[in-house]
Amino acid sequence: MNDALHDLPPGIAQAQAAELVAESIVVQFQGLMAISDVSLKVERHEIFGLIGPNGAGKTTLVNCLTGFQRPSTGRVLLAGEDTTGWRPDKFRKQGIARTFQAGRLFRDMTVAENVEVTALGLGMSRRAAHEHAMAMLAWVGLADKADAVAGTLPYTDERRVGIARAMVMSPAFVLLDEPAAGMSDAECDDLMHTIVAIPKEFTCGVLLIEHNMGVIMGVCDRIHVLDGGRTIAQGLPAEIRSDANVISAYLGMEG
Numbered sequence: 001m002n003d004a005l006h007d008l009p010p011g012i013a014q015a016q017a018a019e020l021v022a023e024s025i026v027v028q029f030q031g032l033m034a035i036s037d038v039s040l041k042v043e044r045h046e047i048f049g050l051i052g053p054n055g056a057g058k059t060t061l062v063n064c065l066t067g068f069q070r071p072s073t074g075r076v077l078l079a080g081e082d083t084t085g086w087r088p089d090k091f092r093k094q095g096i097a098r099t100f101q102a103g104r105l106f107r108d109m110t111v112a113e114n115v116e117v118t119a120l121g122l123g124m125s126r127r128a129a130h131e132h133a134m135a136m137l138a139w140v141g142l143a144d145k146a147d148a149v150a151g152t153l154p155y156t157d158e159r160r161v162g163i164a165r166a167m168v169m170s171p172a173f174v175l176l177d178e179p180a181a182g183m184s185d186a187e188c189d190d191l192m193h194t195i196v197a198i199p200k201e202f203t204c205g206v207l208l209i210e211h212n213m214g215v216i217m218g219v220c221d222r223i224h225v226l227d228g229g230r231t232i233a234q235g236l237p238a239e240i241r242s243d244a245n246v247i248s249a250y251l252g253m254e255g
């Protein structure tokens with residue numbers, strides 16, 4: 001446990017929600033059924049893997065769980081509370097953080113400023129936001145790049161800034177959309193060490209989208225598998241690994 005990460009500025013409370021639930025979610029885009037009746041529950045102490053082939057509906061589901069996409073039917077519940085009608089900002093304030101498949105950094109701002117703006121948006125003072133941002137950057141291994149312009153960073157560092165920016169909120173849950181995409185095996189291993197520490201260091205549940213099955217099997221407590229918008233399997237890594245539907249969905253895919 002790293003105390004520096006827990007020294008939240010006065011007035012900033014850590015979100016308390018214990019579980020994030022998707023209940024019978026359906027998302028329809030015009031004629032396309034992107035999500036068909038998917039239910040899942042992420043708990044505060046775990047790393048929950050969300051996997052499936054391209055176009056399976058993973059990002060759409062994360063969008064629903066963070067207020068970026070309204071389900072056609074079904075509900076998202078946070079600590080039992082119905083979030084219907086909440087905007088992304090309200091999800092953030094209630095302790096739901098996310099990263100995006102594409103970096104979405106402010107490219108002209110420094111790395112530190114990119115993290116600070118999130119903290120400022122939650123009501124921290126400038127000084128507190130700066131100090132907390134620096135602690136997060138140190139935690140993701142980017143302390144020495146705090147003053148670099150974000151647009152000049154290599155792709156792999158951009159991913160880490162995205163995670164620092166999510167964790168600066170002291171969220172109850174963080175949803176990571178393919179944080180290791182495009183990384184070498186060594187960079188991916190390194191990032192996974194950081195991610196695996198999140199539940200203990202921050203008392204924060206993690207939903208992790210990742211295509212590499214070896215990585216997912218190694219770091220997740222439980223795994224949920226989508227294919228074509230439907231749940232095809234859910235369970236422990238060992239159960240998923242030997243599941244006939246999962247093997248068939250992944251046949252011919254890397255990993």
Ligand SMILES: Nc1ncnc2c1ncn2[C@@H]1O[C@H](COP(=O)(O)OP(=O)(O)OP(=O)(O)O)[C@@H](O)[C@H]1O
Binds near residue numbers: 029056058059
């Ligand atoms: N805004 C949108 N409008 C129309 N169709 C969409 C929209 N967003 C996603 N889709 C479609 O919904 C389906 C699910 O897409 P989604 O991005 O959720 O998949 P994914 O599992 O995240 O895929 P990937 O692994 O490629 O990131 C796909 O067929 C996609 O083309």
Ligand SMILES: [Mg+2]
Binds near residue numbers: 058059060101177
């Ligand atoms: Mg996606």
